[in-house]
Amino acid sequence: MKAKSPAWWKAWQRIVPRLIKSGRAHRLDPHLKQVLEDISGLGLDCKPLMDWLPNEAQTVALQKAQVELGKLLNPFFRTPDRAFHRVRRVLGSAGVPDVLMKAFEANVARREPTSRKSNGNGNGKSNGTPAKTPAKTARVRPKPTEKMTRSRVAQQRLERARLEMPSVTDWGRDSHDFLICIDETWPHTGKRGSEGVIAGVVWQGARPDFSVLPAAKDHRYATLEAYEILEQLFRCPRALPFIMPIRLDDRRGQASQHYDDLLQACIQIVLGWLLPVDGTPAQLRIWMDHDSRHPHGFDQTDFYQGLLRGTQRFARYDIKEVAWYDLDRIDSYIAYADQLAYLARESTKSNRELGQIAKFKQLPGYVPLTMDLVQRLKRLEHLEENGDVETFMDLAVELRQTRMGELLVDDVRRRLVDRRDLQLRLLETLDRRYQRRSRDLRKLEKAVEVVRRIVSITPEQQGIRARLLSTAVQFQSATFAGDPHRVTALIEEYETIREQALEDVPDLAVECDLHLAGVWAEQLEFDQAVLIAEDWADDVRFPFLPRFLRAKVLTSLGRYQAALENFEEAENQLQRAVQLMEAAEAALPSLAGWRQIPASYRAHNAIDAGAEDWYALLSDAVGDPQVLVEELASHKQAKTNRYRHRLLLRAMAAFGRQSPLAEVTEKYLDRREDWAMREGEPWPDIALYRAYVLWEAKEPQDASRWFDRALLALASRRCGATLQLFSAFIGTIAYSCFDDQHFREAAEQALAQAEPKLPAAAAIIQSLTTAIERPDAGRVPQLMGLLKFHYL
Structure with a gap:
């Protein structure tokens, strides 16, 4: 029978972080004395620590001991005696008071490694059911199919081509001729009628040159041919693609009815803001794909000459032709414009898949288009005179993650220096x-x-x-x-x-x-x-x-306690946070929706802890899971629902094969044809959990594709060390499921980036390294249980 832990067994957790903080700041933490007095009252003699300020070496020793503690609580760690020896040696050689070693031993004795408490469902915690050993749960690790390999290579080539595209800052500055080919796409009917896309290619030259950029067929969906068309466009130094998605403020309106106004705005943005305005004088031709209102040969050259005349931003252009043509009757690059336009049409699965892989929102020519965008940009031309910083701030926020937004901020910074x-x-x-x-x-x-x-x-x-x-x-x-x-x-x-x-x-x-x-x-x-x-x-x-701020403090405290697996403390703080946020929302309706944040962390904590009320807390955070699955399948409020989406998938990863979630999981998997993949947070997490749930459902091909998408979602971003570690997690879990060197290489590259910058992640990195060296599908639930990124 296990000996009873002393009342002060948490002394290490409560004291050492404050000692490390004190050592880093070179002064005692003001709350440390009270903490020491409290622990002394529980029976541990803390007198040697009362006025002790760790020096630099002692602070480092305490940090190393924290790392060793993480290893001891690691299910992959197999040499606890060595870890204890290292801690004794490190603390002793640095002259750290002996009472801390005593606290360390009591803490480890009480806290068990995750594997001893795992229920084998991927949540890493539970009701006491022992985890299955890797040997008993081992599954065959499938190899990638030939089709999957070809598709992945094509996607990687497309990604490299996009990353190697030239900056638009000086593109076309010395060109004497431009040809712009434009196409558009509109939803035919229905609720998406207020949306649309105008896209095109700016070509340096008076006529197409198919020896430099070959002709393309009309748009292809998510096929190898579509990847190849986009790759050759992205790699061509004489072509600049642009994509301008449209969404009217009036969601009941029809965007296609405003085609002429939107086209004029699009052309002005390309000429006046995307291309250098101080470049060489150039002759300009603009060709559009014909439609019922603009038949083959329809010409508006005179109109556009008048529209752009007298504005300095357009002074370099001598407009020779603006006309509509049937692309089957002329040599043009309109087919490329057509392919680009469909990248931003998210109304079909094939469009969504190709758009996600092409990362069209990261193209230098991506600009969300509105009816008044040009007027707002023109107003900023006189910012020094009118002082309208409100317009600038609003516009800069709207365009913040686009190249257009970067150009706008750089221009204003230069003018206001x-x-x-x-x-x-x-x-x-x-x-x-x-x-x-x-x-x-x-x-x-x-x-x-x-x-x-x-x-400045x-x-x-x-x-x-x-x-x-x-x-x-x-x-x-x-x-x-x-x-x-x-x-x-x-x-x-x-x-x-x-x-x-x-x-x-x-x-x-x-x-x-x-x-x-x-x-x-x-x-x-x-x-x-x-x-x-x-x-x-x-x-x-x-x-x-204010109640809102108190709720935020308690939410932070609760989520970080949960990350440290102090589940009871986390539940107490998060429960208080939910109550405070409810009161704050009732008093101030503008805070509506904030309650979901502490409620979601509370559910995450319950899932990690394997708490009996995990389903009740999940439903409190996301509503009825059945209803949420329907909303996700129909893409209702995709942005608003994204964190609820991740939480539901985490629950499926942990308890998806158990009642009452088994039916919800099956329903979610049945709707996989409707799954979308978007950009930003937390879509890499969503892709990872989808892959894991598919793998658990014995759907290896779909699971492999979603592991790929999770990695792809991070690969093209400017990732910090923490996201690199997350990428390593994804690669390691995928490699544990599949005998696929692509996943191993992705994991090892990400680990190499993350390890030097995250010393506190040593225990996690050791787990991932072990899993990569000895891949075993039976370890996947334990690896999933180590994930803490939902608390960041």
Whole structure:
């Protein structure tokens, strides 16, 4: 029978993170003394630690001991005695007080490795049913089919071609002739009638040259031929593709009825903003695919000459022809424009698949088109005179992740470098938006990032609120870049203004502290993230903060406790967060929807813990799972539902073969023909869970494709160390399921990128390395149980 743990068995967890924090800051954590007194009251003699400030070597020793603790709790770890020996040696040689080794041993004795508590369902925790050993659950690892290999090679070639496309900054600057070929596509009828796409190719030359860019057939769907058509277009240095999806503000309207106005806007954006306006004078021809209103040979050259005349942005162009043609009756590149237009049509599975693989939203010529976009851009031409920073900020946020948005911000930054008055006006506008009770915090963060790139006046002149907002965004940027030195510098800079912030804008100081907690969490140092949230939860000022902020603090505390597998503590904090957020939403309707965040983390925690009420908490977070599956299949509110979607899939991965979720899982799998794949978070997670659920359902070909899509979703992004680690997870799990070297190479490359930047992930990296070296499908549920990215 196992000996009873002492009352102070959590001493290591409560003391060591604060000692590490103290050593890093070179001063004692103000809350450490109270923690030591509390633990002393439980029976552990903490006198040697009362005034002890770890030096640099001792701080490093404590961090190494934390890594060893992670290994001891790792189901893949097989040498616990060696780990204990290493900890004793590391702590002893650094002169760390002996009481900490005693705390370490008591902590490990109480906490068991994940594998001893796994139920074999992929959640890594449970009701005490022992995990099946790899030998008993081993499954054949299928090899990739020839068709799958050909498709993957074509996709990889297309991805490389897109990444190697030239910048549009100087493209076509010295060209004397341009031919623009344009096509469009509109949904025929139905609820998507307010949408459409105009796309085209700008060609350097007066006529097509098929020896440089061969002719293409009309659009092909997600076939090898479609990949090849796009690849040769992306690789051609004389061709610049552009795609402009359209969505009317009036969802009841028909976008096709505004074709002429939208086409004029499209042409002006290409000529005046995508192409260099200060280039060599050039002759211009524009050809469109004919339709019922614009038959073969229909000409509007005179109209467009008049439309563009007198505007400096269009002065370099001598318009020779604007006409509509039947592409079967002339030599043109309209077929390429047709293929591009269908990339952005997400109304069919084949279009969605090809668009996701081609990453069309990352093309330099991607611009979301609206009826008033050109007028808003023209208004910014006179920004120095009219001072309309509101229009600029709104437009920059809308176009933030496009090349067009980059060009816009770069242009305004150059023009305002000596305009201190307008830079201050930007900061004042940002401040006003923050103080609105109905502020959209997600949009506000994007606006802060834009303003930070524009403003060049010194931080001291910006005001405390603007400095805090900027610091919060820089925390995110430095963490994403995986730059620990920059993170350290930002933390030190933040500490110099934090006291003033607490006096003048305490609510914003709390937000900034939570961003700092997120920095530590992104580096997988969840214990340090917990300290920041915990200090606020215990602060005497906490009861006087707005309910919304209190809920955010408790949500952060709960999710990081959950990541550390302190499930009971996490449940307590997240339950309080849900209650506070409900009260905040009732008082302020603009906060509607925020309750879902703590409720979702609460459900994640219950799934990880194998709690008896996991299904009730899942339903509380996502609603009726049956209804959600229907919404997902019909793509209703895909953006709003994406985090509920991930949560439902996590539950399926853990309990999908058990009642009451088995029927929901079967229904979800039956609708796989309707599955979409989109960009951004958390779509890589969704693709991974889909792959795993398919693999569990004995659907290896579909599972392999979704593993590929999960990797592809991360491959073309500027990934920081944490996302590289996630990519390594995906590759390792896929390689454990399939005898496919592609997955192994992806995992090893990602691990090589992540390992130097994430010392706290040593135990996880060891697990992945072991799984790669000894692939076994029986280990997949344990690997899935190690995933913590849903808490970031």
